[in-house]
Amino acid sequence: MQGSQHRALALHGGVLAILFLLQFVLPPYHHTNFTSIMVLATYGIGYNILIGYTGLLSLGHAMFFAAGLYAAGLTVHYFGIDPVSAFVCGAVAALVFATAVGLVALRTTGVSFMIVTMMFSQACFLLILYFNDVTRGDEGIVLSEAARQIGPLSLTNPTVRYNLALALFAGALALCFVLIRSRVGRVLVAIRENEERVKMLGYHTFRYKLLALALSGLLAGAAGAAYALMFGYVGATFASIEYSIYALLWVLLGGSGTILGPIVGALLMFYLVEWTSEVTESYRIVVGAALVLLTLFFPRGILGTLREKRLRWLP
Amino acid sequence: MSLGPHLLLALMEGTVAAFVLALTALGLALVFGVMRIVNVAHGEFFMLGAVLAWAFAHLVGNPALGFLVAMIASPIIVGAAALAIDRLILRRFNYQPEATIVATIGLLYIIQQLVLIFYGPDARSVEAPINFRIQLPWFGYSGYKVIVAGIAALLLLATWYGIARTKLGLVMRATQFDSETAQAFGIPVDRVYAAVFALGAMLAAIAGVLIVPIKQAYYLMGLDPLLLSFIVVIIGGLGSLRGAIIAAFVIGISDGVISVFFSPNLSKILATLLVALVLIFRPEGLFAGRTR
Amino acid sequence: MAAVSFLETRALSRRFGGLTAVDQVDFRLEPGEIRAVIGPNGAGKTTLVSMICGRVAPSDGAILFDGADITRQPPWERVARGIVYTFQITSVFRNLSCFENVALAAQRALTLGKAPWHAIDQAALTSAVTGALERVELHERSDTPAANLPYGHQRLLEVAMSLALKPKLLVLDEPTQGLSEAEITNFCKLVREIAADATILLIEHNMDVVMELAQRITVMNNGTILAEGTPAEITANPAVQQAYLGA
Numbered sequence: 001m002q003g004s005q006h007r008a009l010a011l012h013g014g015v016l017a018i019l020f021l022l023q024f025v026l027p028p029y030h031h032t033n034f035t036s037i038m039v040l041a042t043y044g045i046g047y048n049i050l051i052g053y054t055g056l057l058s059l060g061h062a063m064f065f066a067a068g069l070y071a072a073g074l075t076v077h078y079f080g081i082d083p084v085s086a087f088v089c090g091a092v093a094a095l096v097f098a099t100a101v102g103l104v105a106l107r108t109t110g111v112s113f114m115i116v117t118m119m120f121s122q123a124c125f126l127l128i129l130y131f132n133d134v135t136r137g138d139e140g141i142v143l144s145e146a147a148r149q150i151g152p153l154s155l156t157n158p159t160v161r162y163n164l165a166l167a168l169f170a171g172a173l174a175l176c177f178v179l180i181r182s183r184v185g186r187v188l189v190a191i192r193e194n195e196e197r198v199k200m201l202g203y204h205t206f207r208y209k210l211l212a213l214a215l216s217g218l219l220a221g222a223a224g225a226a227y228a229l230m231f232g233y234v235g236a237t238f239a240s241i242e243y244s245i246y247a248l249l250w251v252l253l254g255g256s257g258t259i260l261g262p263i264v265g266a267l268l269m270f271y272l273v274e275w276t277s278e279v280t281e282s283y284r285i286v287v288g289a290a291l292v293l294l295t296l297f298f299p300r301g302i303l304g305t306l307r308e309k310r311l312r313w314l315p
Numbered sequence: 316m317s318l319g320p321h322l323l324l325a326l327m328e329g330t331v332a333a334f335v336l337a338l339t340a341l342g343l344a345l346v347f348g349v350m351r352i353v354n355v356a357h358g359e360f361f362m363l364g365a366v367l368a369w370a371f372a373h374l375v376g377n378p379a380l381g382f383l384v385a386m387i388a389s390p391i392i393v394g395a396a397a398l399a400i401d402r403l404i405l406r407r408f409n410y411q412p413e414a415t416i417v418a419t420i421g422l423l424y425i426i427q428q429l430v431l432i433f434y435g436p437d438a439r440s441v442e443a444p445i446n447f448r449i450q451l452p453w454f455g456y457s458g459y460k461v462i463v464a465g466i467a468a469l470l471l472l473a474t475w476y477g478i479a480r481t482k483l484g485l486v487m488r489a490t491q492f493d494s495e496t497a498q499a500f501g502i503p504v505d506r507v508y509a510a511v512f513a514l515g516a517m518l519a520a521i522a523g524v525l526i527v528p529i530k531q532a533y534y535l536m537g538l539d540p541l542l543l544s545f546i547v548v549i550i551g552g553l554g555s556l557r558g559a560i561i562a563a564f565v566i567g568i569s570d571g572v573i574s575v576f577f578s579p580n581l582s583k584i585l586a587t588l589l590v591a592l593v594l595i596f597r598p599e600g601l602f603a604g605r606t607r
Numbered sequence: 608m609a610a611v612s613f614l615e616t617r618a619l620s621r622r623f624g625g626l627t628a629v630d631q632v633d634f635r636l637e638p639g640e641i642r643a644v645i646g647p648n649g650a651g652k653t654t655l656v657s658m659i660c661g662r663v664a665p666s667d668g669a670i671l672f673d674g675a676d677i678t679r680q681p682p683w684e685r686v687a688r689g690i691v692y693t694f695q696i697t698s699v700f701r702n703l704s705c706f707e708n709v710a711l712a713a714q715r716a717l718t719l720g721k722a723p724w725h726a727i728d729q730a731a732l733t734s735a736v737t738g739a740l741e742r743v744e745l746h747e748r749s750d751t752p753a754a755n756l757p758y759g760h761q762r763l764l765e766v767a768m769s770l771a772l773k774p775k776l777l778v779l780d781e782p783t784q785g786l787s788e789a790e791i792t793n794f795c796k797l798v799r800e801i802a803a804d805a806t807i808l809l810i811e812h813n814m815d816v817v818m819e820l821a822q823r824i825t826v827m828n829n830g831t832i833l834a835e836g837t838p839a840e841i842t843a844n845p846a847v848q849q850a851y852l853g854a
Contacts, residue, residue, distance in 0.1 A: 057413055057416075059416075104591075104595055105591075105595065107595050107596075108594055108595055108598070110412065110413070111353060111412045111413070111416070112594050112598060114353075114413070114416060115353070115545070115549065115590070115591075115594060116590075116591045116594050116595060119587045119588070119590045119591040119594075120587075120588075120591050122542070122587045123584050123587040123588050123591070126580055126583050126584045126587065127584060129580060130578070130580050130581065130584060183714050183718075183727060186707070186710065186711060186714065187711065187714075189703070190700055190703070190711050193700045193701070193702060193703070194698060194700060196662075196698070197694070197698045197699075197700070198711070199681075199682045199683055200660065200662065200682050200686065200692050200694070200698075201686065201711055201712050201715055201768065201772065202682075202683045202686030202687055202712075202715040202716075202719070202772060203683055203715060204681070204683045205683075245420060248417065248420075252417070280432065281431070281436075282428035282429075282431045282432045283428075284424050284427070284428050285424060285425055285428035285429065285432075287421070287424050288420075288421040288422065288423065288424025288425035288426075288427075288428065289421065289424075289425060290421070291417055291418065291420055291421025291424070292404065292418050292421035292422060292425065293421075294417075295408065295414045295417045295418040295421070296404065296407055296408065296418065299414070
C-alpha cells in the first residue's frame with residue numbers, strides 16, 4: 001500500500017509542478033484559459049466528491065458555484081469589501097447553503113435526488129432572474145478593476161490570477177486526496193457501493209452524505225467566488241442547468257472517482273468547445289454527443305478506464 | 316377589462332394550456348410508468364412536432380391542409396426517431412435509470428442543436444388552420460384555441476381507451492406491473508418498451524403541432540413543457556396516469572392564472588420548489604392512488 | 608424467572624399491505640445461547656430478525672435488548688449496542704479488497720463512543736482486521752477484491768466483518784446456503800468458537816446444521832411461533848413435523 005501512496009503523491013505533485021511551469025511558456029490566450037480551467041476544475045473536484053466517491057448524482061451543482069459567485073460578487077459590488085474577505089464570504093455562503101440543501105434533499109436517493117437537486121437549482125436560477133434589481137439577472141454585474149486588488153497585487157494581472165487559481169486547485173486536490181484516504185473517505189466509497197450494508201455496519205449514513213455534500217458545495221462555492229473575483233463578472237448563466245451539466249460532463253469524461261479526472265475532463269471539454277464554436281454556433285451539440293457516447297461506451301472516463309486497465313493504484 | 320372577465324380570460328387560456336400540457340405530460344408519465352425511466356429529452360419531441368408542423372405548413376402552403384398533414388406526419392416522424400433512440404441507445408444499457416438520464420440529457424442537446432443548425436434560431440409562426448373568433452360579452456376569443464382543447468380532449472380519451480380497453484393496453488399494463496412475470500408469459504418486453512417510448516414521443520409531438528399556431532416554433536421551446544411535464548408527473552404520482560392528467564389541469568390552470576396576474580417567472584419558481592418538496596416529503600405524489 | 612432477558616420482543620408485528628408477515632410474536636433470547644429459527648419459506652423468520660436488527664420497522668409491538676427499549680432505534684444505533692446482522696444475500700463490497708471490507712467494520716468498532724475527530728490508531732485497526740480475517744482463515748486473501756472470492760469465502764468475509772464489530776448478539780441469516788460440505792463443517796466450528804463470546808441467533812434451512820449447532824430451536828409458521836425447545840423436543844413435536852420437518 002505504501003508504494004502506491006508514494007506513486008500517487010508523486011503523480012499529483014508532478015501535475016501541479018507542470019501546471020506551475022506552464023505559465024512561463026503559454027501564450028496569453030491559453031494562459032487565461034488555463035486559469036479559467038483550473039478554477040472550473042476546482043468546481044469539478046467538488047462535484048466529483050459527491051458523484052464519483054459518494055455516488056450521489058446531483059444535477060444541480062451549479063447552485064453552489066453560483067452561491068459563491070454571487071456572495072463574493074455582490075459583497076464586493078455593493079459593500080466594497082476586499083477580495084480576500086469576499087472570497088471567504090463566497091466559500092462560507094456556499095458551505096452553509098449546501099448544508100441546508102442537504103438536510104432536505106438527502107432524504108431522497110437515486111433518481112429522486114437527481115430531480116430534487118435539479119429543481120432546487122432551477123429555482124435558484126429563476127430567483128436570481130426574479131430579483132433582477134439586485135442581481136441584474138441575465139446581463140450580470142461587472143466588478144471594477146479597482147475593487148479587485150489585494151494589497152499591491154491586482155487580480156486583473158494574469159500572473160497573479162494564474163498562481164492564485166493554481167493555489168486554489170492545489171488546495172482542492174489536496175483536500176480530495178486527504179479525504180479519500182481518510183476513514184471518512186472509506187465510508188463514503190462504501191456508501192456508494194452499498195449504502196444499506198454500511199448502515200448495518202453501524203454508520204449513520206445520512207451524516208456522511210451530508211458531509212460529502214457540504215464539502216462538495218464548499219469547493220464549488222470557493223471556485224465560484226474565485227471566478228467572480230478573477231474575471232470580474234457575475235451573471236445568471238453560471239447558475240443555469242448548463243453549468244450543472246458541465247460539471248457532470250467533466251467528471252464523466254475525465255473519470256468519475258479519480259482525483260485528476262475533473263481537470264482532465266475540464267481541459268478537454270474546454271478546448272473541444274472552443275474549437276467547435278469556431279466552426280458553428282451549435283457547439284453544444286458536442287456536449288450532447290459527448291454525454292451520449294460516454295454513457296454508452298465509456299462510462300468510466302479516461303482516467304477511470306486507465307485505472308481499470310493498467311494503473312490500479314491511481315486514486 | 317375588469318377583474319371578472321380578466322379572470323375568465325386567464326382561466327380559459329389556462330384551460331387550453333392545460334389540455335396541451337396534459338397530452339405532453341401523459342407521454343412522459345407513460346414512459347415513466349411502464350419503463351421506469353426519466354426521459355429528459357421529452358420536451359424536444361414536443362419541439363420537433365412544432366418545428367415539423369411549421370415545415371409542413373411551409374411546404375403545403377394552405378394552412379388547413381398543412382395542419383392536417385402535420386397532424387399525421389409529425390408524430391410519425393417523431394415516433395420513428397424515438398424508436399431509433401430506444402433501439403440504439405436506451406436498450407444498450409438496459410434502461411438503467413441514472414445512465415438513461417445522462418444519455419437523454421445528451422440527446423436533448425443534440426436534438427436542440429440539430430434543429431438550431433437546420434431550422435435556425437428564429438421563432439417562426441404558423442397560421443392557424445381555421446380563423447374565427449368566438450364573441451363573448453367581454454372579449455373575443457380565438458376559435459382555434461377551443462378546437463385545440465377539443466382535439467386534445469379527444470386524444471386523451473382515445474389514449475385512455477387504448478390503454479384501458481385494448482389488448483395492447485393490457486400488455487402495457489402487465490409490463491408495467493411486473494416486467495419479469497410479463498416476460499415469463501411471453502410478452503416481448505423489449506417491443507413493448509419501444510412502443511411505449513414511441514407513443515410517449517408521439518403524444519408530445521402532437522401537442523407541439525397543436526400549439527404551433529398559438530405559440531411560435533422555436534428551437535428552445537421544448538424546455539418549458541419539459542419542466543411543466545416533470546412537475547405534473549411527479550405531483551400526480553410517478554406512474555399514475557390519472558394523477559398526471561388531474562395534476563396537468565391543476566397546474567396548467569394555476570400557471571395560466573398566476574402568469575397573467577403575476578410574473579410568469581414566479582409561477583415557475585413556485586412550481587419547481589413544489590416538485591422538490593413533494594419528492595422529499597411525499598414521494599408517492601399528492602394523488603397517492605397508485606393504480607390508474 | 609424475573610431476570611431480564613437478553614433480547615425480548617413483545618407482541619411484535621409487521622404487516623405489508625394486506626399481508627401479516629409477523630403476527631404478535633413474543634420471542635425471548637437468553638445470553639450465551641445459540642438459538643436457531645426455522646420454518647418454511649414465508650414463515651416470517653427474516654422479517655422478525657430484520658425488525659430485531661432495525662432493517663425493517665415494526666407495525667406494532669416492542670423490542671427490548673439488555674433491558675432497553677430499542678423499538679424505534681435505527682440500525683446504526685443497534686450496532687453500537689452490539690446487535691450485528693449478517694446478510695442472507697451476500698452483501699460484501701465487491702470492488703473493495705477483503706482488508707478494506709473488514710476495515711470498514713473494524714473502524715466502526717474503534718470509533719464507537721468517541722468524538723468524530725478522534726484519530727484511530729492505524730496499528731490497532733490493522734491488528735483488528737487481521738485478527739478477524741485470521742479467525743475465518745482469510746488472512747492470506749487480504750488484498751483480493753471481494754468479487755474475486757469464491758462464494759463460500761465471501762460468506763466467510765461477511766462473518767469476519769461481523770466479528771470485527773465485536774457483537775454481543777450475532778444474527779446469521781441462512782449462512783450456510785451455497786457452501787460445500789467441508790465449508791459447512793468449518794463454519795460450524797467457527798460458530799461454536801464465536802458462541803463463547805456472543806449470543807447467536809441463526810436462521811437456517813439446513814437441518815443438519817441446526818441440529819449440530821443449536822441449543823434451542825424456535826419454529827415459526829405463518830408469522831407466529833409454532834414451538835420452541837431443545838432439538839430433541841422439536842424433533843418429537845408432531846405439529847412441527849406436520850408443518851415443516853417433512854412428515
